[in-house]
Amino acid sequence: MDDAANPLRIPPQMSVYADKHNLFHLLQRMLTGLLIDQPEDPISYLVRLLQAADVPKIMLLGPPAVGKHSAAKKLSAELGAVHVTTDSLLEDQSELSAEARQYALTHQEIPAELLIQLIKRRLNSVDCVDKGWVMEGVPQTFLQALRLQQAGVIPQHVVMLEAPDDVLLERARGRLVDPLTADVYHQTFLWPADDAVAQRLEKRRDLPEEQRLADLQRYRREVTALTSAYQHVLRVVNSDQPITDVYQQVAAFVKTRRYYRTPRILLLGPPGSGKSHQARQLSEKYKMVDVSCGRLLRAAAADGSAVGDEVQPYLDGGTPVPDPLVLKVLDKRLSRLDCCSRGWILHGFPRDLEQVRSLQESQHRPNRVYFLEVTDDVCLERITLRATDPVTGERFHVVTRPAPNSEVHKRLRTRPEDGVDTVTQELRLYRKHTAALQSVYPDAVHIDADQDFHSVFEALESRLTAD
Template sequence: MHDLVTAERMQEFAAYADRHELFELFEHLVSKMLIERPSDIHQFLIENIPKPRIPSIVVVSPPASGESTICSSIAKQYGAVHIQVSALLRVAIEKQTALGVQAKPYMEKGQLVPDVIILGLVTARLQDADVLQRGYVLEGLPRTKEQAFGMQKKGILPEHIILFEIPDDTIVDYLSNLRFDPVTSKMYHLKVDPPPSNPMVEARLVSKAHDSEPIVRARLALYHRHIPGIKACFRGFIRNFKFDQGIFGNERQVLKQVLLYLGMKRESRAPRSHRVILMGLTGCGKTTIAHMLHQKYGFIHVSPKLAILSEISNRGNNAEVLRPFVDRAEEAPEDLIIELIIKRLKSSDCVDKGWILEGFPRTTAQAMELQSRGIMPNRVIWLETPAEVCLSRLTKRRFDPETGRVVHTDHLPSEVTAAELDSWIQKDRDSEGQVRARLEYEASLKSELQSFYGVRSIADAGHPSSQRVGIMHEIDSLDVGEGQGFGGATNPSANTCFELVEGMLMRSIPAQLPS
């Protein structure tokens, strides 16, 4: 293949496929064919290729957590149909449909409606014309592992499954402060939305029986019993959102986070060409994350330091000029570093396997030079870490001169004693003065990259915008490098950051958010 197509053309083809989501399109069509098993495959493809992918979103949350408001807002944002299982049951019973007649005795006795009835109602609703045209946001299903299996058997395979995690005490506290006015049928909350200061109103307010703490905690216990099974059924498709303060009173912030995630689309294992720039302040942990990505996925790890080491080991023309800059690659002659990096990124293994470019570019001019030479990343990841945390990581790390192992003095592994640490060294570039100088130089780096590549963000949820979205994504790496030594599989915090980076890379980022 490389004899027929140049590296530049291969990168252009890969960029086109990623920009137009061809890999996701192929994955979507193949999965639909496996589910629907059309007799005429050619006609099936003709009918489905032009169709835009409509939203299919399922929201799972603890009972009485306030998810309905969020589901309604998501549906409005995407122009989708908000489907509530409780509303489907109520309408079916009122209209005395076949399923409604079957469900009524269970509802009257306060018993759980059998899964076959629930799944029948939902499946029928998903086939209605408005849902087929606009998509859906489904609330209230699944509640059990059996329902989750039932959804899969019936071909209900949502693109996004959102799980809200809210402490039981937060839900109980909110519900215990709810008061109902039987005269006006208004609901008040003593803290968030208090009733008017009127003795007559206050006197007639009541608490609803189903909001009492014993009943709510019993419902929550049942929910917690079933949620592990639901997670197991949809492993790899669920995205957890943890809101310690709950949804009530925080709807705007909750919706903003959820819409930000939905704008990324779901994770996909469809093949794609990963061309990723990994950046952050010195000491943010980008080398650790880049190495982990290389180990797991085989992406080629490229950086100024690795380019210098390669030039030296291969006895290149500039080996001796670059040798003094092995540990301070950012100070190496810019023109030489750019040439080495571009040459490396255009090599056949980078084109075939994808690449992670760590710590470069460091200026807009360098980014422009990469672009002019045909180097087009499809992701830019910024590992967000406060400068003072980076300063602590670097100034407090020590190296074993015999083994090369590195540790943080505030987070010593159990097998390294303080006495042993006396023989370990601190490198000159880790002195406080040198680290602060590098951090000050990098202070504007994030904004420069954002301006050039465009940051993937979302407007305030209350004021959605159709503004174009870039390819730069910010990920919290506050704890990378701390814990049990630095980096690697033994560092739980590095693993957490890696999972966030990994999840972002497995999702396509649309050109713009829904308007």
């Protein structure tokens, strides 16, 4: 498809500027707010939204007895932000709060929709808009996190405190409360320095041990999903250390300006290192666009465009497509709206120093680069022992995924490009240019790809939000 028929192509310069200044994220917040709140005066609403862009918006999460309340209270005081808790949401005399209190009084979970209405109303109040907020202990479930995001409640920082279960249970048993300030102390882990405060401490009414264990198990069931919901703005802090150390780490994190950068990922590695598989996994989970250079060229040749007509003879002849033509095809694809707004994962290009320099000089420079490291012997084993079933299109491997029966095994076919000589030559070319590629990306992350695909994906994922 030519440019004239593609209205969703964004000028590259605009894309780079928007990513640098976080405009796509800002636009998303503004449109989300308009659609959800539907204000009568949208201009004044947007002005107010922009004015509130830099105030703190912090969530402090973690299991019971991990120290959320103490950290959140101190943090809100230091930042001058509003401390929002589940209890504070129930304090006013509105019908919503009254309805929610009925659930709380009977120790029932407040329905997600009701809780989100309470939170949204509180965060839209004048003090929260002007000063910002530190929200403690909410959301507790992935459903609540999803509903909050749909309601436009997007934090700038999320801190998740963690500690071993035995430590948390011990803390819960010895917890004490100052009836005047509601500050939480502990007879072993956190004793007040002021004797007057120590004398008036009261022991909280303990929950049954079974209830404490149930609450902790419930949190453990949700923690993985909660982590994924806020992965781009999340910091996990070990709470099993002195409280001053914990707070210093929390405060240092929330005082940084962390914005989600639209991921532009470059996956490099030898043939057989798993680039296609990892790109597909990242794309499926994070909705980024999987851009395989090989597939992209074949698609261009088949779409009837002028550029495709230029590409087709090279594919028919089995010769490399010239770099300027490859870059033209890449530029068209990476300038599309989905790539600009959701991000992309590029693999199969660049392969040498000239190509990588051309990419760096374009408007599509990657902001995250990964090298998948694996030996030639492993690559040869992965590629040369695989074959495809021409009937189903499924790919099998002699060692890792053998054919299910003899009938399928007999009809398997090995692609010519998967032969030992061809793969050996491809590996030799990659090794020849590896040092040059690494010199252009000295800060790239090197991942050990000689392990199961899930472990490799976890290693990639853990660095996805690195600045």
